[in-house]
Amino acid sequence: MLRAVPDQTRMLTDALQVLAQGVRSVPGCLSVEIYKTVATPHCLCYDEIWESEASLRRMIKSRHFSQLASLMELSSHPPVCEFRFISKTQGIDFADQVRRGC
Numbered sequence: 001m002l003r004a005v006p007d008q009t010r011m012l013t014d015a016l017q018v019l020a021q022g023v024r025s026v027p028g029c030l031s032v033e034i035y036k037t038v039a040t041p042h043c044l045c046y047d048e049i050w051e052s053e054a055s056l057r058r059m060i061k062s063r064h065f066s067q068l069a070s071l072m073e074l075s076s077h078p079p080v081c082e083f084r085f086i087s088k089t090q091g092i093d094f095a096d097q098v099r100r101g102c
């Protein structure tokens with residue numbers, strides 16, 4: 001979840017939509033959703049669902065994730081980034097581990 005600066009909400013939403021458009025055709029990507037919460041309209045949620053952990057790991061190593069991370073840097077508050085599996089949920093440290101080859 002990202003919290004956009006109020007006057008940058010539209011720009012960040014547009015950038016996330018462009019990013020989502022590109023990843024939807026990547027093998028292993030099952031869906032991508034972008035939405036705002038009603039209670040806090042400047043909060044943007046970006047969800048990707050991958051068919052397997054292997055597909056997710058490939059995405060994390062890709063340019064796509066680098067672009068997503070750059071957009072996360074635009075958040076006015078520390079963004080929330082979670083990787084959810086059936087048996088566990090991990091934070092951004094998971095992406096760091098994957099990118100380092102751990």
